[in-house]
Structures are given as C-alpha cells and as structure tokens.
Amino acid sequence: xxxxxxxxxxxPLDTAYELVDAMRAKFYDHLPHEKISxxxxxxxxxxxxxxxxxxxxxxxxxxxxxxxxKAGDAYPLELIxxxxxxxxPDHIGHGKTVYITTGAAxxxxxxxxxxxxxxxxxxxxxxxxxxxxxxxxxxxGSDFEVGDHILSKGTVIxxxxxxxxxxxxxxxxxxxxxxxxxxxxxxxxxxxxxxKNTNAPTACxxxxxxxxxxxxxxxxxxxxxxxxxALDKASSQYDAVVTIGGVSVGKKDFVVNTIVEGGxxxxxxxxxxxxxxxxxxxxxxxxxxxLPGKPTGAFTAMELIVSRFLRGELRNAGVCLPVSxxxxxxxxxxxxxxxxxxxxxxxxxxxxxxxxxxxxxGPRYGVxxxxxxxxxxxxxxxxxxxxxxxxxTLVNVQLL
Amino acid sequence: xxxxxxxxxxxPLDTAYELVDAMRAKFYDHLPHEKISxxxxxxxxxxxxxxxxxxxxxxxxxxxxxxxxKAGDAYPLELIxxxxxxxxPDHIGHGKTVYITTGAAxxxxxxxxxxxxxxxxxxxxxxxxxxxxxxxxxxxGSDFEVGDHILSKGTVIxxxxxxxxxxxxxxxxxxxxxxxxxxxxxxxxxxxxxxKNTNAPTACxxxxxxxxxxxxxxxxxxxxxxxxxALDKASSQYDAVVTIGGVSVGKKDFVVNTIVEGGxxxxxxxxxxxxxxxxxxxxxxxxxxxLPGKPTGAFTAMELIVSRFLRGELRNAGVCLPVSxxxxxxxxxxxxxxxxxxxxxxxxxxxxxxxxxxxxxGPRYGVxxxxxxxxxxxxxxxxxxxxxxxxxTLVNVQLL
Numbered sequence: 014x015x016x017x018x019x020x021x022x023x024x025p026l027d028t029a030y031e032l033v034d035a036m037r038a039k040f041y042d043h044l045p046h047e048k049i050s051x052x053x054x055x056x057x058x059x060x061x062x063x064x065x066x067x068x069x070x071x072x073x074x075x076x077x078x079x080x081x082x083k084a085g086d087a088y089p090l091e092l093i094x095x096x097x098x099x100x101x102p103d104h105i106g107h108g109k110t111v112y113i114t115t116g117a118a119x120x121x122x123x124x125x126x127x128x129x130x131x132x133x134x135x136x137x138x139x140x141x142x143x144x145x146x147x148x149x150x151x152x153x154g155s156d157f158e159v160g161d162h163i164l165s166k167g168t169v170i171x172x173x174x175x176x177x178x179x180x181x182x183x184x185x186x187x188x189x190x191x192x193x194x195x196x197x198x199x200x201x202x203x204x205x206x207x208x209k210n211t212n213a214p215t216a217c218x219x220x221x222x223x224x225x226x227x228x229x230x231x232x233x234x235x236x237x238x239x240x241x242x243a244l245d246k247a248s249s250q251y252d253a254v255v256t257i258g259g260v261s262v263g264k265k266d267f268v269v270n271t272i273v274e275g276g277x278x279x280x281x282x283x284x285x286x287x288x289x290x291x292x293x294x295x296x297x298x299x300x301x302x303x304l305p306g307k308p309t310g311a312f313t314a315m316e317l318i319v320s321r322f323l324r325g326e327l328r329n330a331g332v333c334l335p336v337s338x339x340x341x342x343x344x345x346x347x348x349x350x351x352x353x354x355x356x357x358x359x360x361x362x363x364x365x366x367x368x369x370x371x372x373x374x375g376p377r378y379g380v381x382x383x384x385x386x387x388x389x390x391x392x393x394x395x396x397x398x399x400x401x402x403x404x405x406t407l408v409n410v411q412l413l
Numbered sequence: 414x415x416x417x418x419x420x421x422x423x424x425p426l427d428t429a430y431e432l433v434d435a436m437r438a439k440f441y442d443h444l445p446h447e448k449i450s451x452x453x454x455x456x457x458x459x460x461x462x463x464x465x466x467x468x469x470x471x472x473x474x475x476x477x478x479x480x481x482x483k484a485g486d487a488y489p490l491e492l493i494x495x496x497x498x499x500x501x502p503d504h505i506g507h508g509k510t511v512y513i514t515t516g517a518a519x520x521x522x523x524x525x526x527x528x529x530x531x532x533x534x535x536x537x538x539x540x541x542x543x544x545x546x547x548x549x550x551x552x553x554g555s556d557f558e559v560g561d562h563i564l565s566k567g568t569v570i571x572x573x574x575x576x577x578x579x580x581x582x583x584x585x586x587x588x589x590x591x592x593x594x595x596x597x598x599x600x601x602x603x604x605x606x607x608x609k610n611t612n613a614p615t616a617c618x619x620x621x622x623x624x625x626x627x628x629x630x631x632x633x634x635x636x637x638x639x640x641x642x643a644l645d646k647a648s649s650q651y652d653a654v655v656t657i658g659g660v661s662v663g664k665k666d667f668v669v670n671t672i673v674e675g676g677x678x679x680x681x682x683x684x685x686x687x688x689x690x691x692x693x694x695x696x697x698x699x700x701x702x703x704l705p706g707k708p709t710g711a712f713t714a715m716e717l718i719v720s721r722f723l724r725g726e727l728r729n730a731g732v733c734l735p736v737s738x739x740x741x742x743x744x745x746x747x748x749x750x751x752x753x754x755x756x757x758x759x760x761x762x763x764x765x766x767x768x769x770x771x772x773x774x775g776p777r778y779g780v781x782x783x784x785x786x787x788x789x790x791x792x793x794x795x796x797x798x799x800x801x802x803x804x805x806t807l808v809n810v811q812l813l
Contacts, residue, residue, distance in 0.1 A: 051614075052614075055618045055621060055622070056622075067609065069609065069786060069787065069788070070608065070786070071607060071608070072607070074608075078663060097601070097635070097664075097665055098600055098601060098602040098608075098635075098665070099600060099601025099602035099603075099604065099605055099607060099608075099635065100601070101607070114663055114664075114665070115661065115663070116600070116602060116608070116706065117602075118602075118607065151786070155786070156786035156787070156788050156789075157788060163788065164791075171618075171791070171813065172615050172616075172618030172619040172621075172622060173615055173712065173787075173790040173791045173792070173813065174791055175614045175615055175617075175618040176611035176612065176614050176615030176618075176708065176787045176790060177611065177787045177788055177790070177791050178614075179609055179610060179611050179614045179787070180609045180611040180786075180787035180788070182609070200498055200499060200516070201497065201498060201499025201500070202498040202499035202500075202516060202517070202518075203499075204499065205499055207471060207472070207499055207501070207518065208470065208471070208474075208498075208499075208516070209467065209469070209579055209580045209582070210579060211576035211577065211579045211580040212576065214451075214452075214575045214576050214578075214579045215572050215573055215575055215576030216572075217575075218455045218571075218572030218575040218576075219572040221455060221572075222455070222456075222572060235497070235498075235499065261515070263478060263514055263515070264497075264514075265497055265498070265514070306516065308576065312573065328732060328755070328793070328812060329732070330730035330731055330732055330811075330812045331730055331731075331732075332728060332729070332730055332731075333733075355728070386469060386470070386551075386555075386556035386580075387469065387556070387573075387576045387577045387579070387580035388469070388556050388557060388563065388577055388580070389556070390573040390576060390577070391564075391571070391573045391574055391577050392573070393728070411730075412728060412730045413571065413573065
C-alpha cells in the first residue's frame with residue numbers, strides 16, 4: 014500500500030486543507046451528473062457552464078414614468094398615445110411622443126424617456142428639459158445577450174441564481190448527482206445502547222445541509238472482521254464514507270488498523286483540538302473520513318475537514334465579539350477550536366475536560382456542561398485560537 | 414377598514430422591524446403544528462419545549478485510558494480485569510482495580526481513573542500518583558438528567574440539535590407546520606412573456622431555504638378584478654401571501670388599490686432603497702407582503718422584511734472588507750442597501766441606475782450591469798449605508 018509522509022505525522026490545518034482540496038478536485042471529476050429542472054436546482058452544484066438562451070431585457074425598458082422621446086427631437090412633441098408595461102408599442106415618428114410607464118417597452122423610434130416631473134403638457138403638446146440618448150432607459154441586452162456566459166461549472170445554485178436562470182431562458186441544468194455518503198458508527202457501547210448514538214445523526218444532518226445524500230448504516234461491532242466488512246461494503250456502494258470512532262491507538266481501534274492495512278492514508282492526525290486523531294484516507298478508491306468518537310472532535314472534523322472536502326473554501330462569515338473569560342492554552346503547536354454560546358454579546362466558551370482549557374461553569378448552564386457531550390455541540394459558533402486569550406479580546410466567531 | 418398612522422408615511426427600517434416582529438408573534442400563534450420523527454426535523458421550528466427522556470451520560474465514563482480506582486484507596490491495588498467501551502462492568506471492591514479504556518463505564522466501587530502514564534504496574538500490583546475523586550471521569554447525568562429542559566419552543570432545529578435529541582431519547586417532536594406561502598406575480602408584461610418572471614422563482618427559492626412551503630401562483634393581469642380575485646383566493650388558502658409588482662402609485666398599480674380598499678395596511682413604504690414602495694398589510698386576516706417589481710427592490714424586501722417576519726432577528730454574520738470605490742448618497746433619510754461582489758478582497762458595489770448611486774462599470778462585468786436586472790442579484794452580499802462612503806472604508810458585508 015502506498016503510504017505518504019503524512020500518514021505518520023500530525024499535519025497542521027493548512028496542510029490538511031491542501032490535501033483535502035486535492036481530494037475534492039478528484040472527487041468531483043468522478044462524480045456522476047444528471048439533468049434536472051431548474052425548479053429542483055436550488056443548492057445543487059452545476060456540472061457545466063451556463064450560457065444564456067435569452068436577451069435581457071428583451072426590449073429597451075423605461076425606468077421612469079414619463080414620455081418616450083427621440084433624443085434631439087425639438088420640442089414641442091405631439092402626444093399620440095400611451096404605453097404600459099406589457100404593451101407591445103407601435104413605432105413612433107419624429108416629432109411624436111407617447112406617455113410611458115416604468116417597466117414599459119420603448120416604442121421603436123424613441124430612445125430616451127423624459128421624466129414626468131421634467132415635462133410640461135399643454136393639450137397634446139409636450140415640452141420639457143432636453144434629454145440625452147438612453148436617459149431613464151435600460152437598454153435591450155444590457156444585462157445579458159443570447160450566448161453570454163452567466164454561471165460557471167462548480168457553482169452551487171442560490172435563490173438569486175434560480176431567478177437568473179429563469180431570466181436566461183434555461184429550463185434544465187446539468188448538475189452533479191448529490192454525493193452519496195455512508196455514515197458508519199463503530200463501537201460496542203453504541204451498538205448495545207449503553208451510549209446513545211448522537212454523532213451519526215448529527216453528521217447525517219450536516220451532510221444534508223451541505224447538499225449530500227447521506228445514509229446512516231448499521232453500527233459496527235468492535236472486531237476487525239466486522240470493520241473490514243463494513244468498509245468494503247460502504248466503499249463499493251457510496252461515493253464517500255464517514256466513519257465515527259476507533260481512530261485512536263487502543264486495542265479496539267479497528268478502523269485505523271483496517272485502513273492502514275487495506276487503504277491509503279492521506280493523513281492521520283491533524284494539529285487541531287478537539288479531534289486530533291482524525292484519519293483521512295482512500296479505501297478501495299473512495300475517500301474515507303474517520304472521525305474520532307468524542308462528539309466535539311467528530312463535529313469539529315465535520316465542520317473543518319469534511320465540509321472543506323465537499324464544499325471547498327467558504328468565505329468565513331463571522332461576528333467579532335469579546336470573549337468572556339481568560340483562556341489558557343499550552344504551547345503545543347495545536348490550534349484550538351473553542352465552541353461558544355453568545356450571551357449578552359460576549360462569546361462564552363464551552364470547555365473541554367480533556368484539554369487544558371478551563372471548563373465553562375457559568376450559572377446559566379450549571380456546572381454540568383462537559384464538552385464531549387452532545388449538548389455542548391448546540392452552540393452558537395466557534396473561534397480558533399493558537400495562544401492564550403485574555404477576557405475581553407475580540408475573537409471572530411464563525412456562526413453555526 | 415382600520416388604518417394606522419404607518420399607512421400614510423414611509424417608516425424607517427427600525428419601525429418596519431418592530432411592526433413585522435409583532436406580526437410574526439401573531440403568525441406563529443395561529444400556525445398549525447404537527448408531530449414528526451426527529452429524522453425529519455432538521456430546519457423545522459419547535460412548537461414546544463423539549464424535555465429529556467434520558468440521562469446523559471448514563472454511567473460514569475472514563476475520559477482516559479488507565480485504571481479505574483476508588484479515590485483514597487492506598488496503593489498498591491490488585492488488577493483484576495479490564496473494561497472496554499460497551500462493557501457492563503462488575504462491581505469492584507476496595508483494594509482492587511481494572512484496566513479501563515476511554516469511553517468505558519466505570520465499575521461500581523470506583524470513582525476515578527488513574528491515567529496509564531501516571532501508573533506503574535508490576536505483575537498484578539498497581540501503584541501510581543494519587544488521584545482525586547472524579548479525576549478523568551465524566552459523571553453520569555452531568556450533561557443532562559431525565560426531565561431536564563434541553564430545547565425551547567420556537568427553536569429552529571440544527572444538525573447539532575438532531576444529535577442532542579437522539580441523546581435525550583426523543584423520537585418525535587412537535588413542530589410548526591411549514592408556513593404555506595402563496596407567491597403572486599402581477600403585471601401584463603410578465604403574463605404575456607415580454608419580461609421573463611425572475612422575481613417569483615427567486616422569492617420561492619428564498620422561502621424554501623427559510624423552511625417554508627411556497628407556491629408560485631398564476632401571474633395576475635393588471636386589472637382590479639383579477640387582483641381582488643387573486644388576493645381573495647390566496648388569503649383563503651395560504652398562511653401568508655407575497656405579491657410582486659403593482660405597489661407604486663400608477664394607474665395600473667392595482668395591488669395597492671386592492672389592499673387599501675379591502676385590507677389593513679401595516680405600512681406602505683419604508684426608508685430603504687432599493688425597494689421603498691414595499692407594502693405590508695393584512696388581507697382577510699392573512700399577512701401580505703407586496704414587493705416592488707424591480708428585482709433589487711423585491712430581493713431586498715425579501716431579505717430584510719419577509720425573512721424578519723418568518724425567522725426573526727438573525728445574528729448578522731458578515732465579513733469586514735474595504736469598499737472599492739467612493740459612493741455618494743443624497744441626504745434623503747434613506748438607508749441604502751448596496752449589493753457587492755467580493756473581488757480580490759474588496760467589496761465592489763453594483764450600482765442602481767435609478768438611484769444616485771454610481772453604476773459599477775468594472776471591466777469584469779462590462780458596462781452593462783444594471784441593478785434592476787436579475788443578474789445583478791447574483792452577488793456575494795450587501796452592506797447598508799446612510800451616508801457617503803469613501804473608497805477603502807471598511808464595510809460589514811452580509812453574505813448571501
């Protein structure tokens with residue numbers, strides 16, 4: 014099995030991103046695509062560039078209520094009719110004008126609109142301020158012409174793009190099929206119900222919001238044979254696999270053993286806490302993300318790495334808020350992901366019991382919040398820190 | 414018909430928000446609710462508080478690999494077995510210990526874990542550093558107990574909450590039915606196909622992403638009778654109505670006439686450009702949002718007002734970026750919503766041809782970008798400004 018240098022050292026986050034970016038490119042190259050109606054295209058990823066089938070606007074359009082005129086025609090002009098939005102106006106000759114409303118198409122023979130407030134009408138005789146050509150007019154084709162490139166391959170369709178596609182006369186688009194992702198939980202304590210499985214439903218819900226078609230498979234017993242069987246099956250039937258648990262170095266961490274034996278490790282461990290034992294690999298040609306079992310570690314790996322793999326780099330929208338208390342981090346080369354509740358415009362951190370971070374024991378949540386619990390993931394967002402942070406320091410909270 | 418003072422003056426945005434907040438409270442009071450599986454609950458709004466049916470964790474759990482001990486027991490201790498995650502361990506007596514892995518349940522009789530790196534094992538005899546009670550242990554029930562309040566009425570379910578609900582032993586939740594919202598386009602130019610309808614599909618797509626069940630109804634002709642018929646039908650069959658177009662004061666702006674005659678105006682006009690003629694009302698008891706027909710105005714009203722009505726105040730996540738060019742605004746008491754593309758880490762504004770804002774004529778988009786076009790809505794976000802902005806000023810871009 015090919016092993017690369019990253020299979021034996023913990024990679025910094027930047028390296029993890031680079032490795033995962035390369036995986037993403039390859040992934041979408043191989044993902045099937047399908048033609049769908051634009052009514053179903055919201056949040057789907059375009060497989061091809063979109064070229065307009067329409068001219069927009071189709072006619073020169075008035076942007077004001079006023080009179081359609083030919084720029085340069087001498088006043089007075091003779092008023093010979095009116096044009097409303099939706100009317101298909103007749104040609105007007107020199108020396109003529111028509112009343113026109115906002116949104117109406119300019120009659121052939123006119124090329125500007127004299128605003129009603131700049132005009133003076135006496136009987137059928139119109140005079141007013143001089144207007145330049147194209148005053149108060151949106152020119153035909155000024156938004157786009159037939160054949161214009163309007164959206165690029167790889168774009169994820171937003172509501173505004175749905176409108177644009179309608180405007181461009183597009184009925185169907187070629188999009189990537191939704192990535193089918195298997196989510197596999199491991200661990201006897203999950204399987205026998207001693208511990209409720211909270212990680213897999215959370216991971217599935219995250220994948221859904223990211224435009225994937227996830228499926229939670231049966232929880233795998235802590236044996237080598239069962240782990241191999243589960244990974245064999247998932248990698249043959251899905252586009253990618255997320256496993257949860259079994260990535261440490263204990264006797265029963267069979268996910269690591271299985272992948273080291275039968276797969277290609279991309280990296281094992283990244284310099285992020287919580288969740289450092291994250292294992293990223295290919296198994297039988299499919300990308301596999303093996304998350305640690307602790308809820309905070311699993312969630313962080315989903316948010317940082319699996320999201321990056323599927324969606325690429327996203328612009329980080331955040332809010333700048335002062336942190337509520339001093340935080341101490343060891344100088345251990347790790348970057349810490351600090352989950353926070355926003356309370357009274359402060360970012361109040363949730364602690365990690367197994368990290369050197371102090372536990373948050375605020376009155377609002379009692380003393381019982383522990384970071385490896387499912388409840389501690391119901392936060393408003395997180396910030397990242399590499400060194401000690403003083404209470405009151407502004408941090409950029411990425412909202413969840 | 415009751416008319417309030419806001420039916421005759423343009424309201425500032427803050428007032429618009431207050432009025433719409435009051436509408437929201439009333440709206441959800443009347444919206445039906447339904448019981449659904451938590452597997453379908455992502456993005457739904459809780460109708461009732463959620464009380465845990467479970468204790469979490471169920472047992473005291475070791476957070477480290479090591480040895481389960483009774484704090485205070487004198488070393489050496491006799492090693493009598495091992496416990497893995499998922500095992501249901503036997504009671505251990507004084508002077509005894511078991512090997513325990515991360516995530517495993519503590520045996521009855523033990524109350525702390527001696528980390529493997531702090532321990533020394535000779536044969537079956539364990540000694541090591543002294544440990545306090547509950548060292549390296551997550552106590553049973555420390556996350557939540559049966560009967561604990563874990564989520565509140567009105568909360569919109571996120572992926573992390575799906576995990577929490579699983580952890581709390583909840584199978585079904587009572588949620589508000591998805592708001593059924595009619596989207597009605599008006600205008601002969603839309604109806605006869607002279608202008609492509611881009612607003613309604615965009616509005617429907619936005620409503621979908623906000624957790625609603627929107628439906629685009631037939632485009633209404635510019636007559637009073639057709640407008641009344643459409644509003645009568647929509648208000649009797651849907652929870653709320655969005656209309657597009659016909660909100661100015663022209664001869665064919667029948668939406669205004671219909672609502673002023675037959676409805677209760679909440680406000681008509683707000684001090685926001687683009688989109689100032691927005692009309693918000695009740696018609697036959699249902700909230701109606703009548704958007705202006707220009708794409709930027711319609712989009713802005715959806716983003717600011719309809720979103721607020723449905724989802725309440727959202728924490729504004731944004732990115733602070735320098736604006737690329739000087740922008741001049743008249744001192745007219747309006748707040749300007751400036752849509753931008755983010756290019757090379759600058760916020761590049763898209764202009765509005767009918768506003769005093771300069772048009773953006775960058776080389777990348779040619780000179781043809783006009784703000785009332787559907788294409789100009791495919792932006793990265795917007796910022797709001799009340800006064801002139803110099804190139805280089807940092808603005809908070811709300812990402813779309």
